Every structure is written in structure tokens, then in C-alpha cells.
Amino acid sequence: MPDKKHLQDRPIGVLDSGVGGLSVLKALVQELPHEDLLYLGDTARTPYGTRAEEEIRKFVEEMLCYLEEQKVKQVVLACNTITALGCDRLQKAHPFVLVGMSKGEQQLLAAAKNKKIGIMATPFTVASAMHKKALEAIDPAVQVYPVPCPKFVPLVEGERFTGPELDSAVDEYTRPLKEAGVDAVCLSCTHYPFLQKELQAALGSAVTVIDPAEATALLCRQQLEGEGLLNEKKTKGSVTVCCTADIERVKRLAAHMLSERECDFRMVTLPSK
Numbered sequence: 128m129p130d131k132k133h134l135q136d137r138p139i140g141v142l143d144s145g146v147g148g149l150s151v152l153k154a155l156v157q158e159l160p161h162e163d164l165l166y167l168g169d170t171a172r173t174p175y176g177t178r179a180e181e182e183i184r185k186f187v188e189e190m191l192c193y194l195e196e197q198k199v200k201q202v203v204l205a206c207n208t209i210t211a212l213g214c215d216r217l218q219k220a221h222p223f224v225l226v227g228m229s230k231g232e233q234q235l236l237a238a239a240k241n242k243k244i245g246i247m248a249t250p251f252t253v254a255s256a257m258h259k260k261a262l263e264a265i266d267p268a269v270q271v272y273p274v275p276c277p278k279f280v281p282l283v284e285g286e287r288f289t290g291p292e293l294d295s296a297v298d299e300y301t302r303p304l305k306e307a308g309v310d311a312v313c314l315s316c317t318h319y320p321f322l323q324k325e326l327q328a329a330l331g332s333a334v335t336v337i338d339p340a341e342a343t344a345l346l347c348r349q350q351l352e353g354e355g356l357l358n359e360k361k362t363k364g365s366v367t368v369c370c371t372a373d374i375e376r377v378k379r380l381a382a383h384m385l386s387e388r389e390c391d392f393r394m395v396t397l398p399s400k
């Protein structure tokens with residue numbers, strides 16, 4: 128393996144359409160405390176999950192170019208919608224290694240005793256069927272119930288964590304899963320852990336709700352170890368949260384996931400492609 132020691136001190140880039148990936152950033156801070164983390168949320172153009180593929184690809188490429196300019200060693204796609212575009216294809220034009228969201232397969236299959244699994248995700252992720260394919264590849268007998276939840280991302284980005292709009296969206300999207308009698312549900316959009324309490328309450332305590340953020344952080348560590356890119360320093364890494372709009376809103380939403388003293392905030396302009 129070529130010696131990559133000179134790259135070990137570089138930051139890890141973390142990407143999302145908005146604030147959702149902060150739920151993954153939290154898991155990365157815990158799993159990789161000595162790494163410098165550089166988060167980028169495209170808050171000016173969120174949501175992505177209701178857009179056409181070509182447009183999402185253009186936006187993602189702009190974000191990847193920004194992270195390349197920042198000389199990151201690894202990019203974590205802290206977004207299922209972006210992961211659905213295909214890691215290999217996104218990786219191609221760039222020098223860093225890239226990790227997508229875990230599909231939570233192992234945890235889901237362990238929790239679903241009746242082999243009925245719900246997937247809550249954006250319309251784009253549901254249309255890609257990536258979770259269904261990953262689960263069926265391990266266990267062809269599994270029954271997967273995907274539910275597109277387009278109202279959740281605007282509610283989270285809009286800080287609307289209480290009220291009739293949220294209640295009715297939670298009811299609308301959990302109802303088909305309750306009717307199907309699923310044992311386990313994956314929060315397959317990184318914005319949804321912001322609503323985890325409400326979703327767990329609506330689904331009931333018999334249903335295991337899985338956030339694949341920790342499994343994703345583990346995939347990142349394994350890739351860094353495998354590539355010889357793990358930072359060997361023993362001091363605490365830095366956390367920088369960049370966004371393309373509404374920095375004060377991003378600060379408030381980040382407080383749901385991270386303690387304020389642990390990060391710096393920065394507005395950025397993306398290079399247009």
C-alpha cells in the first residue's frame with residue numbers, strides 16, 4: 128500500500144443537502160474524536176429528495192469540488208438521497224475516498240423477528256430501492272415497506288418540531304407501517320433522527336426504530352483504517368459546520384445534535400459547475 132502518512136492530518140468532509148447530516152456528524156465526533164471534521168450543508172437549496180436526479184447530481188458535484196478545494200482525505204455522504212446516486216460514480220473524478228450512508232441492514236434484520244421492515248426516506252431514495260435491494264440480498268424472505276416522507280425535511284429545516292402539521296405528517300407516514308405490522312423501521316433520511324422521539328411514539332414501543340448514523344461512522348473508521356488514513360494525533364479534532372444560507376438557523380439546529388462549544392460555523396459560496 129502506498130504510504131499515505133502525509134494525508135492523515137487532513138480533515139474529513141461530511142456532506143448533506145441541509146442540516147440532516149448533523150445527526151451523522153454527531154456519530155462521527157463520537158467514533159472519530161481525533162479527526163478534524165468539515166461539514167457542508169447546502170441549506171440554500173434543501174431539500175434535494177424531491178428534485179430530479181440531474182439537478183441533484185449538479186449540486187452534489189459543486190459540493191464535492193468545494194470539499195476537494197479544502198483538501199479533505201475522505202468524504203462522508205451524510206445523506207441517503209446523495210448516497211442513492213452511487214458512491215462509485217461520485218468518487219470517480221475526485222482524489223479523496225468516499226463513504227455513503229449505511230443501510231442499517233444488520234441491525235434491521237436482527238430487530239425484525241417477523242422479517243417485516245419499514246423504510247422511511249425521501250421520494251428519491253425510495254425510488255432508488257437501495258434499501259430494499261440491500262436487505263433482500265442478505266435475506267430474500269424479508270418484506271420491505273418503503274414510505275416516502277416528503278413533508279419531513281421542510282418541517283425539520285423550518286424548525287417546526289411541534290404543531291398540527293408535524294402531527295399529521297407523522298400520522299400519515301407511520302400509519303401504513305403500523306398497518307403492515309413491521310417490527311423494525313429505518314430512518315433512512317438523515318433529517319429524520321431530529322423527529323425520532325415523535326416517530327418512536329407513533330410507531331409504538333414494540334417497533335425498533337433504527338438510525339444508521341453510528342453504523343455509518345463505523346464504516347468511515349474502517350475505510351480510514353483500511354486506507355492507512357486514520358489520524359494518529361491524540362488531541363481532540365476540530366468540528367467546522369459550513370452552510371450555503373441561514374447560518375443562525377443552522378446554529379440553532381446544530382444545537383439539537385452537538386454541544387455548541389464543539390464547533391465553528393462558516394457561510395460558504397459553492398463554485399458553480
Ligand code: DGL
Pocket residue numbers: 143144145147148173174175176177205206207208209249252280315316317318
Ligand atoms: N438528509 C437527506 C437524506 O438523508 C436529504 C433530505 C433532502 O434534502 O430531501 O436523504
